[in-house]
Amino acid sequence: MRRRIECEVCVVGGGPAGIMLGYLLARSGIDVVVLEKHGDFLRDFRGDTIHPSTLSLLGQLGLREAFLRLPHTEVRTIDFVVDGVRIHAVDFSRLPAPDDFLSTMPQWDFLDFLAGQGRALPSYRLLMSTAATGVLREGAAVAGVTAVGPEGELEIVAGLTVAADGRSSTVRAATGLRPREYGVGIDVLWFPLPSPERRPPSTIAYVEGDSFVLTIDRRDHYQAGMVIAKGGAAALEAEGIEAFRTRLARTARPFAPVVDALRSWDEVKLLAVQVSRLERWHLPGLLCIGDAAHAMSPAFGVGVNYAIQDAVATANLLTASLRAGHGAPEELLAAVQRRRLPPVRAMQALQLRLHRTIATPERKPLLADPPTALQRAGLNLTVPVIRALAPRLIGRGFRPETISEAVLGAQ
Numbered sequence: 001m002r003r004r005i006e007c008e009v010c011v012v013g014g015g016p017a018g019i020m021l022g023y024l025l026a027r028s029g030i031d032v033v034v035l036e037k038h039g040d041f042l043r044d045f046r047g048d049t050i051h052p053s054t055l056s057l058l059g060q061l062g063l064r065e066a067f068l069r070l071p072h073t074e075v076r077t078i079d080f081v082v083d084g085v086r087i088h089a090v091d092f093s094r095l096p097a098p099d100d101f102l103s104t105m106p107q108w109d110f111l112d113f114l115a116g117q118g119r120a121l122p123s124y125r126l127l128m129s130t131a132a133t134g135v136l137r138e139g140a141a142v143a144g145v146t147a148v149g150p151e152g153e154l155e156i157v158a159g160l161t162v163a164a165d166g167r168s169s170t171v172r173a174a175t176g177l178r179p180r181e182y183g184v185g186i187d188v189l190w191f192p193l194p195s196p197e198r199r200p201p202s203t204i205a206y207v208e209g210d211s212f213v214l215t216i217d218r219r220d221h222y223q224a225g226m227v228i229a230k231g232g233a234a235a236l237e238a239e240g241i242e243a244f245r246t247r248l249a250r251t252a253r254p255f256a257p258v259v260d261a262l263r264s265w266d267e268v269k270l271l272a273v274q275v276s277r278l279e280r281w282h283l284p285g286l287l288c289i290g291d292a293a294h295a296m297s298p299a300f301g302v303g304v305n306y307a308i309q310d311a312v313a314t315a316n317l318l319t320a321s322l323r324a325g326h327g328a329p330e331e332l333l334a335a336v337q338r339r340r341l342p343p344v345r346a347m348q349a350l351q352l353r354l355h356r357t358i359a360t361p362e363r364k365p366l367l368a369d370p371p372t373a374l375q376r377a378g379l380n381l382t383v384p385v386i387r388a389l390a391p392r393l394i395g396r397g398f399r400p401e402t403i404s405e406a407v408l409g410a411q
């Protein structure tokens with residue numbers, strides 16, 4: 001027999017979207033249950049970046065100082081090295097203080113922190129090791145989910161179900177909503193690297209010929225990612241780890257002295273890259289947010305922040321109605337999509353453009369080696385424009401959300 005739990009809102013997925021939404025709703029006194037299928041937040045690498053937009057949301061919530069007491073790295077500029085030429089593309093210090101930097105922190109620390117804030121609230125229930133398996137229906141409306149937890153099968157009955165269970169969303173699949181895939185020709189191989197004795201200046205990516213390597217500073221080591229052709233992992237593996245190390249050392253040259261630390265393919269994790277989007281994010285009783293509504297690629301490292309902004313928009317638009325006991329009528333769910341679709345669509349278009357130009361494994365070098373005078377002049381003209389726009393576009397997004405007074409003042 002299934003155990004039955006009742007709540008106003010059931011959020012499926014304890015990623016950035018679900019954990020933030022659960023916290024915001026519970027802060028407003030709404031009875032919320034969040035399900036996370038894993039027993040902890042320690043998962044494969046899925047993005048360590050906390051952008052200025054998220055820092056200012058934490059500031060609004062009064063959590064900024066506590067968050068910044070956790071071990072993190074403050075990144076003020078983002079450099080790319082393209083065909084040997086260092087490009088200072090993004091300078092976050094152009095944004096208004098105090099949120100004039102990007103913080104990198106292992107995602108599990110960030111989620112643990114937010115979940116801890118949630119657990120302190122009386123109307124917040126976070127069920128770990130509990131996976132949604134399907135949806136409950138009441139007529140045409142979604143009325144909650146079925147799930148499996150440590151003590152067996154569950155039925156979570158809710159006025160609103162939020163699918164925040166990522167790009168392979170079980171809840172979305174159970175309702176028949178299908179995202180449109182925008183073909184991306186790349187995957188990423190992630191692996192740790194020790195810090196070289198001579199630490200390079202902060203650099204997000206090295207692009208050289210047909211190779212593209214991301215490097216994320218985790219203070220005591222680097223998390224590195226090799227961008228490869230989609231489905232190309234097996235061929236690389238067949239060439240052997242030594243060939244992989246050689247390619248790595250040739251592309252991210254400052255890391256050449258430490259590539260030998262990568263001993264076997266067991267240390268290398270394949271993460272498939274996807275860009276997809278639902279045409280309709282909602283049904284009666286159901287809303288999809290974050291990657292469940294729109295899978296983001298790692299390009300510009302904005303997926304976590306877009307997921308969080310979806311959560312904020314959802315709380316802003318639904319809190320008053322939920323608190324008044326009117327539930328979450330579908331026109332309000334549609335309003336969430338109307339609010340978030342334009343910035344998501346714009347960012348995904350930018351990501352796809354980047355994949356087609358720089359981050360494609362078949363690309364020809366963009367610059368001659370050494371760059372011609374014309375190429376240098378071109379860089380001198382375009383880089384200042386990128387530098388002026390990028391901190392806002394990447395740091396804050398196309399439509400940064402602020403938490404409404406209705407949510408903040410509801411405590």
Ligand SMILES: Cc1cc2nc3c(=O)[nH]c(=O)nc-3n(C[C@H](O)[C@H](O)[C@H](O)COP(=O)(O)OP(=O)(O)OC[C@H]3O[C@@H](n4cnc5c(N)ncnc54)[C@H](O)[C@@H]3O)c2cc1C
Binds near residue numbers: 017133305
């Ligand atoms: C290779 C790669 C690198 C990336 N790097 C970055 C980066 O540096 N910075 C950045 O901002 N973004 C990055 N992204 C994108 C980012 O990871 C996502 O956009 C973001 O995590 C989406 O958050 P979410 O909460 O919507 O979903 P997710 O983070 O996917 O979280 C979904 C959660 O739901 C849980 N879940 C799944 N199914 C169920 C179920 N049935 N029941 C209960 N729980 C379930 C999962 O365990 C997970 O915890 C990267 C993406 C990829 C593929």
